[in-house]
Amino acid sequence: MKPVLETIKLEMIYRVGKVDVPALRGVDLQVGAGEYAAIMGPSGCGKSTFLHIVGGMLQPTKGQVMIDGEDLTHMTDSQRTDLRRRKIGFVFQRFNLFPTLSAEGNLKLAERIHHKSNGGDSERRRDLLRLLKLEDKIHHKPLEMSGGEQQRVALARAVINRPAILLADEPTGNLDSENSQIVLDMLRDLNKEMGQTIVMITHNPEAALRADRIIEMRDGHVVGSRQNP
Amino acid sequence: MNSLVVANVKQRPLRTALSMAGVALGVILVVMVAGLVRGVSRDAAERQMNVDSELRVYDDDVNIASGANPLQMPRRYADAIKNGIQPTPEFPDIVARQPVAGVKEVTAVGLWVQTSVGGIGFETVEGIDWESLTKTTGIRIIEGRHVNDSRQGEPKFEAIVDRYYTEVNKGTDGNPVRIGSTITALNREFTVVGVYEPSVMSRIKLPLYTMQELTGGADIADNCSFLMVKCERPEMADEVREKIMEYYPGLKVIRTDEIPALYSQGLISLDIFLNVVIAVSVIISTMIILLAMYTTIIERTREIGILKGLGASKPFIVWAIEKEATFISAMGVLVGFAISVAGKYFIEASTRLKIDLEARWLLIGAAIGLVCGLAGALYPAIRAANLDPVEAISYE
Numbered sequence: 068m069k070p071v072l073e074t075i076k077l078e079m080i081y082r083v084g085k086v087d088v089p090a091l092r093g094v095d096l097q098v099g100a101g102e103y104a105a106i107m108g109p110s111g112c113g114k115s116t117f118l119h120i121v122g123g124m125l126q127p128t129k130g131q132v133m134i135d136g137e138d139l140t141h142m143t144d145s146q147r148t149d150l151r152r153r154k155i156g157f158v159f160q161r162f163n164l165f166p167t168l169s170a171e172g173n174l175k176l177a178e179r180i181h182h183k184s185n186g187g188d189s190e191r192r193r194d195l196l197r198l199l200k201l202e203d204k205i206h207h208k209p210l211e212m213s214g215g216e217q218q219r220v221a222l223a224r225a226v227i228n229r230p231a232i233l234l235a236d237e238p239t240g241n242l243d244s245e246n247s248q249i250v251l252d253m254l255r256d257l258n259k260e261m262g263q264t265i266v267m268i269t270h271n272p273e274a275a276l277r278a279d280r281i282i283e284m285r286d287g288h289v290v291g292s293r294q295n296p
Numbered sequence: 297m298n299s300l301v302v303a304n305v306k307q308r309p310l311r312t313a314l315s316m317a318g319v320a321l322g323v324i325l326v327v328m329v330a331g332l333v334r335g336v337s338r339d340a341a342e343r344q345m346n347v348d349s350e351l352r353v354y355d356d357d358v359n360i361a362s363g364a365n366p367l368q369m370p371r372r373y374a375d376a377i378k379n380g381i382q383p384t385p386e387f388p389d390i391v392a393r394q395p396v397a398g399v400k401e402v403t404a405v406g407l408w409v410q411t412s413v414g415g416i417g418f419e420t421v422e423g424i425d426w427e428s429l430t431k432t433t434g435i436r437i438i439e440g441r442h443v444n445d446s447r448q449g450e451p452k453f454e455a456i457v458d459r460y461y462t463e464v465n466k467g468t469d470g471n472p473v474r475i476g477s478t479i480t481a482l483n484r485e486f487t488v489v490g491v492y493e494p495s496v497m498s499r500i501k502l503p504l505y506t507m508q509e510l511t512g513g514a515d516i517a518d519n520c521s522f523l524m525v526k527c528e529r530p531e532m533a534d535e536v537r538e539k540i541m542e543y544y545p546g547l548k549v550i551r552t553d554e555i556p557a558l559y560s561q562g563l564i565s566l567d568i569f570l571n572v573v574i575a576v577s578v579i580i581s582t583m584i585i586l587l588a589m590y591t592t593i594i595e596r597t598r599e600i601g602i603l604k605g606l607g608a609s610k611p612f613i614v615w616a617i618e619k620e621a622t623f624i625s626a627m628g629v630l631v632g633f634a635i636s637v638a639g640k641y642f643i644e645a646s647t648r649l650k651i652d653l654e655a656r657w658l659l660i661g662a663a664i665g666l667v668c669g670l671a672g673a674l675y676p677a678i679r680a681a682n683l684d685p686v687e688a689i690s691y692e
Contacts, residue, residue, distance in 0.1 A: 124605065124685040145609065152607025163602045163689065167303030176300060180608045224606075 069136055071232050071264045072098040072121060077130035079116050079287075090116040092287035093130070098232070098266055103258040105278035106268045113287040114268040115236060121266070122155055122234050123147035135231035152181055156225030156233040160240035162217040164209045170196070170220045171205045174227050181228040188227075195223040198260065199253050215246025222253055226263055233257070235267040239274055251277045301620045304596075311588060312624060318584030319628025319669060320635060322577035323661040327636040329573045330657040332643075333566050335650035340420075341556040347496050348434040349403075350533035351525035352555070353377070353540060354548045358522075367406045367423075367511055367519040371504070373547065374402040374428070374523050377540055396539045398532040403428035404520035406507040407498070408482060419648065421481045422498040423507030423520070432526045433496050440475040440490035446503035455479065455486040455502040458495040464648060482510045525549075577664055581625070585672030589621050593680040600680045601688025610681035617677035618670055625669025629662045636661075 079091040090113045098104050106114050119125040121132055123139050124147075131140045135154050139147050151157075164173050171192065178187035196202055199219040209217050218238060225233055235254065239247035255277055257263040267278060275281045276295060283291040305312050355369045375381070380395040406423030426442040429435065437456070446452040457465075457473060467477030468485060478485045481500055492501070504520060512519075527536050537549045550558065593600060603613055640651040 119686050122605075148604065148607055148609055151605075152609070155607070157605045159605070159689065163598070163605070165300065165303075165599060165602065167307050168300060172300070172303075177606055180603070180606050180612060 069100075070097040070133075071100050071102075071135050072096070072266060073131075073133040074117075074121065075131040075133075077117070077120065077132060078128045079113070079120060079125070080128045089287055091120070091127070091130075094284075094287070094289055096282065096289060098264060100264055101258070101262045103254070103265045103277075103279045104267070104282055105275040105280070106266065106282045106284055107270065107272070107275050108284035110270065112284045114270075114284055117284070118234050118236050118266070118268050122157060123151040152228075154231040156228070156230035158218070158221050158225045158233065158235040158238045160237040162209070162214070162221045162241070164217055164220055164224070166209050169206045169208050170201060170212070170223075173220055173224050177224045177227050191227060192223075195227060198256060199223050213246065214242050215249050218242060218246070218250050219253055222250070222257065226257060226261070230263075232264045232266060235265060237269055238267060239269070239271060247271075247274065300616065301623055304592075304620055305623060308592075311591070312627075315584055315588040315624045316628040316631055318588075319581050319625050319665045320632035322581035322668065323629050323632025323665045324636050324639070325573055325577045325580075326570075326661040326664060327632065327653060327657050328639055328651065330570055330660075331636070331640065331651040331653050332649060333570065334654060334657075335652040338556075338652055339650040343495055343497050344555045345552055347432070347524065347552060349401075349432045349524040349526045350530055350552055351527070351537055351540075352550050352552060353523040353525060354521075354550075356546050356548045358548070367508060367517070367521055369520050369522065371404040371518045371520045373544065374404045374520075376544070377523070377525065378402045393543045396536060396543060398528050398536040398539070399525055400528045401428060401431040401526040403432040403524050404504060405429070405497075405522055405524060406504050406511075406519070407521035408507060408511065410481065410483075419500070420498040421500045421502065421507070423504035424501045425504055429501075429524075432524045435492045435494060435496055437490045438493050440488070442490055442492075443501065443503050445505060447505040452503060452506040452509070453484055453486045454489045455481060455500055456490040456492050457488055457501075458499045459491055459493055460495055461499040462491055482507065484510065524552075574660070574664065577661075578668055581628075581665055581668035582672040585621050585625060585669045586675060588624070589617060589673040589676040590679075592620070593617065593676045597680075597683065597688050597691040600683055601685050601691060604683070604685035605689055613681040614674075614677040617680055618673050621669045621673030621677075622666065625666050628669070629665035632661060632665065633658065 074094050074096045077091050077094040078089070081088040081090055094117060106117065108114050116125065120127045121134070127140065131138060134150060137150055137154070139150055142150065165176065168176060174192050175187050196205060199222060201216065201219055201223065204212055204216055204220070212220070238254070239250055242250060251274055254265060254267065258265050267274070269275055278295060280292060280294050282289055353373065376393060377396050378399055378401065381390055381393050383390045383392060403425055408421045408423070409418055410421060411418055424443070425445060438459070443454045443456055457479070462473045465473050465479070467473050467479055469477070471477065473479060473488055475488060475490070477488045479488060479500065481502060486502055508517065508519060525536065527533050533551060537551070540547060540549050600613060603616070636653060640653055643649055643651060
């Protein structure tokens with residue numbers, strides 16, 4: 068089966084002043100449909116850069132990136148944005164919800180961006196909120212929710228449009244251990260019950276153990292990959 | 297999306313209010329200034345038309361529409377048109393003329409423009425000959441008496457006013473104007489001896505000779521600003537006009553019902569002023585929205601990054617910001633309208649100025665508010681749409 072995510076000799080070099088700083092030095096990676104992969108590595112190993120390139124927010128210096136069969140390497144910014152809208156869901160470390168909108172409002176906005184009518188798919192919204200145990204938070208704004216609840220809303224927003232792949236950038240980085248467990252459980256449920264393909268970057272080994280596969284990065288390379296039992 | 301716009305607007309109420317006020321200011325400038333120009337002109341034109349006489353005679357080089365006609369026309373033209381004229385030892389070169397057929401009565405009027413009481417706006421004062429004026433215009437005294445010809449040794453500093461004047465003005469003693477009150481005209485105090493109606497032309501009328509004395513300097517010329525001609529029958533007006541211009545080529549004769557159109561022509565110079573006001577309004581409204589929205593996108597850089605992270609296209613982001621600016625501008629336009637309406641009633645109640653809030657100028661004001669809002673937000677919107685998503689999401 069065709070992988071949902073495939074990178075071929077992916078390189079990224081940042082120009083800082085007059086100095087070239089290589090962040091990725093040729094990353095070859097595949098993630099299959101329905102797979103839950105965690106990318107681990109120390110700070111500065113290139114995890115976030117990798118995620119941003121795969122998410123279409125950064126143009127790589129060299130190499131190829133395929134998302135669900137579409138090569139975004141040579142796409143324009145508008146084309147990458149379009150691909151991101153159609154096929155990629157993002158969860159950030161800092162939740163990044165719109166503070167002026169309720170939980171439901173944040174989901175509706177994501178649907179609106181995806182070109183749905185203002186009504187959106189209310190049934191899917193309800194299913195997601197139920198799965199993520201947020202039924203009673205639907206009308207609450209972010210400031211009225213805990214960190215864990217906010218991150219769950221962010222999860223719902225990321226998958227409301229059925230993306231081909233969900234990219235999670237340190238989703239538990241700003242959460243306490245209890246809420247971290249809840250969010251990791253939710254990610255697991257999304258993967259198992261809805262078949263959502265997930266790539267999560269983390270520096271937390273316990274979080275990584277929740278995934279099907281752990282990919283290790285160091286100094287811009289993939290240095291290892293192992294299946295979790 | 298609409299909830300995002302409303303929520304964003306409510307998040308910064310003071311900035312939103314200031315932005316709306318800026319747009320409202322532009323709208324008020326346009327609507328009120330245009331309304332004032334139109335209202336004052338219409339009011340003056342209506343009172344000019346509210347007479348029985350069919351024709352108005354001026355010196356050929358007078359600008360009728362300016363409303364300020366100095367006393368430069370010899371009053372003897374009134375006698376000449378009505379009774380004919382013959383050479384005299386004093387004026388031996390005069391060409392003999394018959395009375396102009398069809399003329400029933402002619403009256404000479406002197407016109408003077410002065411600042412209104414209170415210093416706001418201006419008003420006109422007329423020098424008249426009561427006997428001929430009442431036959432030409434149909435005005436009558438409803439209280440007190442008329443002014444007399446002050447050449448005959450009658451008191452000079454007497455005046456009559458219309459009823460509106462007594463209702464809205466105070467005399468020099470601070471009390472409402474009544475018979476016996478003193479008012480200021482031509483920098484002198486005049487005693488009000490009568491109230492007339494209907495309200496025609498200037499609200500204050502005093503003896504023509506007195507006006508000639510006060511404005512003529514050392515040489516008191518028997519001059520006026522214009523003549524009013526009452527025809528024997530209204531349908532003779534054109535015939536009488538042609539005859540007057542034939543007999544006296546140095547004169548200009550217009551029909552009374554042409555006066556409003558002439559006032560409109562005189563507004564050409566005011567149209568230039570209005571264009572300047574519109575330009576200033578455009579600049580004010582555009583700059584205020586530009587600054588407000590620029591500040592907004594700086595504050596909301598991370599939110600814009602989130603939108604980009606969610607896959608929002610550049611047009612989507614531009615439209616989101618333009619929508620917010622349009623909402624603020626629309627509110628500003630409504631506030632501007634409300635203040636303009638309230639201002640109209642307040643100004644008309646406390647001064648003698650008239651303000652016409654015409655639909656055309658309301659639309660122009662609204663268009664300026666909305667278009668400037670859109671234009672002012674465009675640069676910030678485009679800038680926001682071109683932000684780097686990674687940097688924007690990481691922005692603190």
